[in-house]
Amino acid sequence: MVKYIVIIMVILSLGACETNYGTINTGLADGNFDGSMYEYFQAHHYDWDSLVLMIDRAGLKDVFTGERAGYEKITFFGPTNNTIRLWMYKSEQHWDPDLKQMVVTKKAYHQVDEIPVEDCRRLVMEHVVKGVYMRDDIPEGTLSEAGAREGGTTLTGVEGNSFWIYSYRGQYQGIQGQGAVSLKLVSEIGQEIKVASSNLESDNGVVHSLHYDYPLGTL
Template identity: 30%
Template sequence: MTIHLRRLSTLLAVVSLLLLSACTKYNFVETGLAQREYPGSMWAYFESHPYDWSMMVRLSKRIGLQSAFEGTSTYGKQITCFGITNHSWRRYLLKQYADEITNNGGDGEAEAQKLTDDQVLELLDKLDANKAKAFILNGVIPSEAIPLESFTPGRASTDSSNPIGTGGKTYTMASGKKLWIYSFRTAFNNVPGTGPEQLFLVSASTQVTSFVASHNIRTTTGIVHSLQYNFRPTDF
């Protein structure tokens, strides 16, 4: 009886290990924003993940920012990029399109919903180059590749007249824009400080707080932190 129990225990242990291995492999499928290490430049990373970054690539090519992500520009060999995903670009473009039609007396929302993907790309191609460059460089820290764990912890402001809280650090972005950036460990099961660490970016000029959806995507020319899907390029 003892031998059978030992065999059963061994079998259960093996099965448990296999299940754990399967779960681990599933949780770390190297696709999209789940990939934390990329063996190439930031530009190559963007190109290889079109679901999230095809608009960033298309726009950067047109306005001459490709070298910034290849590490060959004046912004440095290593940069930190708070990346704007396709969802954010699309929402911004559709909102601009809808507002223009509405201002001319039409139903902007309804017309915007009818646009095809190709028509949205046409809007992207018409986006003012200087404005687009500022949008992208507002999210770039030059000459530093900063992972989540190296940002200074802080706390959100409780003063409605001042969006800058305590701790954190103010960074001058590649565009010249200043952003207050801080990390904060959120609550888990209502226990403060036991949840995942998050990264928050605050613009004093717009008084908007944005957070990072995916951290520490490491490339050979820097680190990408992907901004939340509902981020707006005008939030900075």
């Protein structure tokens, strides 16, 4: 009996060692989806349900099916359900020196239908870049603790928001620079944003899933 318990514990420990908590489960074995980007989002409810609702509310479906002129091929840096819901449920306020009181700048929403249509459109489209940029298209770069940038490149979303993006190799067995290639973004306001899963290809472009802790609206 003791022998079987030990075997089970070893199996469980091996499984735990291979868990990557920084990676979003895309549901794709090879990163390719046979269909449009919109259909990919629909097929993977766990991460993309709220995004689909925002796309529909803003009338942007044809952007993600490749049917809108000028958007036949796109790269999407995708905010997932966790990011969208955290943004929805949180109200924001600031001190108004003239009124001498706190003023609500964003109220909390309980469902996507409560978000103003224009806000839905802006929040979705600022993550869209025209053309296809795969992970290997992004130059290597470094970002120092002091914020100094080296390498990488700058991309511009269709809302006019620019961000710096670079690729880098993480750790493998404790050795820096020997791991898998990952992407990181830095927005115009200095927000660092990790890409959890990259190169999710569909018929009309590629999705790079942003990490769950990405604060929506800071790209």
